[in-house]
Amino acid sequence: MSELSPLSPHALADRILAGENDAADLPTLTRLFAGEVDTWELMAAADRIRRSHFADEVHLCSxxxxxxxxxxxxxxxCSQSKHFSTHVSAERFLAPEEVVEASAKAQAQHASALGLVTATRGLEDDSVALDKMVDGVRAVRDAGHTEAHGSFGFVSRDGLARLKDAGLTELNHNLETGRGYFDSVVSSHSYDERIQTIKNAKELGLRTCSGGIVGMGEAPVHRAELAVALRDLDVDEVPINFLVSIEGTKLEKIEPMTPLEMLHAIACFRLALPRQNIFIAAGRMHLGQLTPLMFAAGASGMMVGDFLTTANRSVEDDLRMLEQLGLRGRSCGAERPEMSRPAAPPVVRSTDSGRPKLRVLN
Ligand code: SF4
Incomplete structure (x- = not known):
């Protein structure tokens, strides 16, 4: 086997910032996710891309x-699956006034969107569940506190059209992991069904939000597969979650990733998805004291407030962190960066030692 050429995250960032959106191909990403490069060097390269495209703006959603x-x-x-015995009970659908209350709370937390999430296989056509979510989306839209986003599982094109008419602007449907690992985690539906739902939403002109969960026992190649699949789908937003092992679930015994491993993964996703809004969601508590570094690793947003069944940092702490970092909010609907934007600051390479030293000029 021929020897692999050394990887340079900054050389990769140079190519990406010159317009080569998919410069990080599957084999390269697999090596990056596997930790072949120094995490700090990788983060510095990812941060050049984030700053070039998103400057000091971050996206907050709830x-x-x-x-x-x-x-x-x-x-x-998932703690909400009826196949597992967890602390989460099955409840009714929230009423329109309850989701409006949630959207007012999200606005107070500086979130620009509220995602209505249902623990359902999907919303079938002509079902009461679809009617309820159409009403919920309309209520959020009419209240005007935030944009109305949704995550409902599988929804047909007709169902999505009804939701869009009611005010839905963006559909979330996560791929969860790479195709090669999906069947190890989920057996009741297929990867292709998930991809089709995202395509349905795109065809209807909805913005799309899709990401996954890192740290479920997947291999580096599976993380790379996820990143490439999301790039191929050209989704708008990419939520990156880190596994929070919930007692009673199939993955209850998996240990959390370390903060540095999490930052390394975030940086890899930024190199894979230069223009997408990458926001960090569930599991970010595991970043601990390194939480602010998620932006230096390439994240361009975060979820604020509690997650579905797990806690988050306090909103006050998050907002204070953003203020101290000099970052400001960006709305979900803001245009995605074009690759024709001016290139990022040049990189100076010093070759006076065996290993190139890279420095970004500001
Ligand atoms: S479809 Fe969603 S709510 Fe249902 S088990 Fe899977 S992740 Fe949980």
């Missing part, structure tokens, strides 16, 4: 559990 628990699907990480 979610509410509009139908908690009792889901018939068997996603191995």
């Amino acid at each position: 979610i509410v559990n509009a139908k908690q628990g009792g889901c018939p699907e068997d996603c191995g990480f």
Whole structure:
């Protein structure tokens, strides 16, 4: 086997910033995710891309559990699956006034969107569940506190059209992991069904939000597969979650990633997805004292407020952190950066030692 050429994250960033959006191909990303390069060097390269495209802007969003628990699907990480015995109980759908209350709270937390999330396989056409979510989306839209986003599982084109008419601007449907690992985590539906739902939303002109969960026992190649699949789908927002092992679920025994491993993964996703809004969601508590470094690793947003069934840092701490970092909010609907933007600051390479030293000029 021929020897692999050394990887240079900054050389990769140079190519990406020159317009080569997919410069980080699957083999390269697999090596990056596997830790072949120094995490700090990788983060510095990822941060050049983030700053070039997003400057000092970050996107904040929030979610509410509009139908908690009792889901018939068997996603191995999920506390809301009825296949697992967890602390989460099955509840009714929230009423329109309850989701409006949640959107007012999200606005107070500086979130520009509220995602209505249902623990359902999907919303079938002509179902009461679809009617309820159409009403919920309309209520959020009419209240005007935030944009109305949603994550409902599988929804047909007709169902999505009804939701869009009611005011839905963006659909979330995560791929969760790479295709090669998906069947190890989920058996009740297929990867292709998930991809088709995202395509349906795009065809209808909805913005799309799709990401996954890192740290479920997947290999580096699976993380790379996820990143490339999201790039191929050209989704708008990419939520990166880190596994929070919930007692009773299939993945309950998996240890959390370390903060540095999490930052390394975030930076890899930034190199894979230069223009997408990458926001950090569930599991970010595990970043601990390194939380502010998620932006230096390439994240361009974060979820604020509580997650569906797990806690988050306090909103006050998050907002104070952004203020101290000099970052400001960016709305979800803001245009995605074009690759024709001016290139990022040049990189100076010193070759006076064996290993190139890289320095970014400001
Ligand atoms: S479809 Fe969603 S709510 Fe249902 S088990 Fe899977 S992740 Fe949980």
